[in-house]
Amino acid sequence: GDSVTQTEGQVALSEEDFLTIHCNYSASGYPTLFWYVQYPGEGPQLLFRASRDKEKGSSRGFEATYDKGTTSFHLRKASVQESDSAVYYCALSLTGYQNFYFGKGTSLTVIP
């Protein structure tokens, strides 16, 4: 079935470290892929999305490239800051209301 897999449950980094959060998907059609970020006490908010193979999404120094060949949409940031501490969700959407799936989330803690 359709699904999203995030392999990292928790990540702890120091400021200025490089971040990678892995996201792989399984979908019967051609999905749109999203990264959402959730700060404490808030709901998730869109970081960026991509809908075509090789399309790169980016925002606030984060980026990910849609790769249909490897069915991946890995999140990367070259230099994390303490303010990036949050939960990150990879998600996919297929045509239709209910075909929206979130990964299990990755909790990022950046130590100053």
Place this chain on the structure above:
Amino acid sequence: ETAVFQTPNYHVTQVGNEVSFNCKQTLGHDTMYWYKQDSKKLLKIMFSYNNKQLIVNETVPRRFSPQSSDKAHLNLRIKSVEPEDSAVYLCASSSDWGNYAEQFFGPGTRLTVL
């Protein structure tokens, strides 16, 4: 201010009670959703509502029911709460059901069932 608003922020109740959570969006969107977020931060969609059409995730227990008075409001009622209902309930909205649409989330209502 245009956003998704939820009340209350927190609610503590006992097993078997009925609870109701409110959600309002001022974004002019046509579609609204309810999600459940458990203690491990897992997000699961419960309901989608668009143009008076309600779509239910088949895994949602029947004690849960959404209630809508217009396209800007989608409340959530739980008829007889169980301990496993303790979670954060997130309301969201989007401009349509298309797969490119961004979902806008409210801050959530944290439910604790004693």
